[in-house]
Amino acid sequence: MSTQTPAIDIEKLRKVYTRGKEEVTAIQEISLQIPEGKFVSIVGPSGCGKSTFLHIVGGFIPKSTGTVRIRGKEVDKPGPDRGMMFQESALFPWKNVYDNVAWGLEVQGVEKAKRDEIVEHYLKLVHLWDFRNNLPSELSGGMKQRISLARVLAFNPDVLLMDEPFGALDAQTREKMQVELQRIWQESNKSVMFVTHDIDEAVFLSDIVVVFSGRPAVIKEIIEIDFARPRQLDVHKTQEFMDIRNHIWDLLHQEHSKSGEDEF
């Protein structure tokens, strides 16, 4: 595999829904390449189709036209080459933490001894090994999402897809999770496609921020962010951070004032 092949290569992706007799274009046309090992965020006004976009890349929702390639291989179904983390907890409530992480490996035929080793590694990576015998319902929202991350990393996908994984958490937990995610991401070295509506979150975490327009979605701008890593939370206070943040804010609010009437 050549190093030139992007981790995720999206070409002329388009999504049109049919609602009764009406056709609704969710995604106008998007082409996007995510280089190996990069953390890429997608931001856009709410309802712009960024989550739909991610679900299409994951293979959960069918696309209308265009192609999605993961490390050069075309995909149109869900598969373990793309690890998806959902906004709401997708942990199985009838399995304890350990079995939640182990089940995916079992499905893929990983033998027991190897499975135990992998589960232990990732539960320790997210600092929740001590909770391996607990049920998901006994954990906080932040812990659940860390388990979800461990579960996804455990089956070793080529890329990580994350759909507002911290969207349901309170502001402080959310900041902690961002720092945690950065640490885990740096250790795992995966390419990430991260959808969020939180500009600060996107700028703090990403190498590249992709700004979507309002529905139907097109790419408005691609912004590279090159703060040194690991980033500390106080990077938020730097002028450079605020400039980027404000720039993205302006981009999103042009959208709001343009098509804002039906947003609320």
Next chain:
Amino acid sequence: MDKRLHKIALIEVVVLLVLWQLLAMLQWIPEYLSSPAVIGKELLAMVMSGDLFSNAAASLYRSLLGFLLVAVVGIVLGIAAGYFKPIGVFFTPIVDVLNPVPKIALLPILMVWFGISDTTRVLLIFLTAFFPCFIATQDGVHGVKQVYVWAAQNMGASRIQILWKIILPAALPKIFDGLRVSLGLTFVMLFSSEMIGSSNGLGLGFMILTADMAGRTDLMFVSIFVIALLGFLFDRILLAVRARLLWWSENRG
């Protein structure tokens, strides 16, 4: 909290029985309403003679056989109809049309086919109790959170693995809701199914009809009491099984 509720329920039953006994002793209620003491005496006599056990066993056998059939057929078809769309499409009109039909109305047809037999009785019980189980199971499958299925697909699980390991456990709380309604109905139908070919058969329903013809309302109450007691007991057993299987669920009851 739970213990307190048990206590309240027990006190409630005792108070009602005492009140009934008092009203009977003061002769404020007609004689055909009997009294707890008389019913208790008759109950004891029937336990001693063994009559009660043979009648209760015959009824229980039919009810539980009906319930077992409902559980197996209802859950299997309900899951198939919920998971495989063409099967669901096939069953929907049949179930929607037959569900509101009082199954007892089909008794004459069943009697033509199977005679005055236990087959007829068990089928009547089955037909009545089938629908709540089937409908709840299908609903349960439809109600499984999409993200559970997506997460499993993401891991590379096959359709069969998803059916057994994701859909079935996720739908189980709803399936038990349906089973509970079905179980209650099998005890309701225990009586109705014994309205045919009475007098010579064994069963709690027959006991009621025989007692009625003899004008012995006290014996009638004995049968009703035993049906209620058995229904209650088996409901508790079902709840215990549910708590066992749904140990992980927040509303395991």
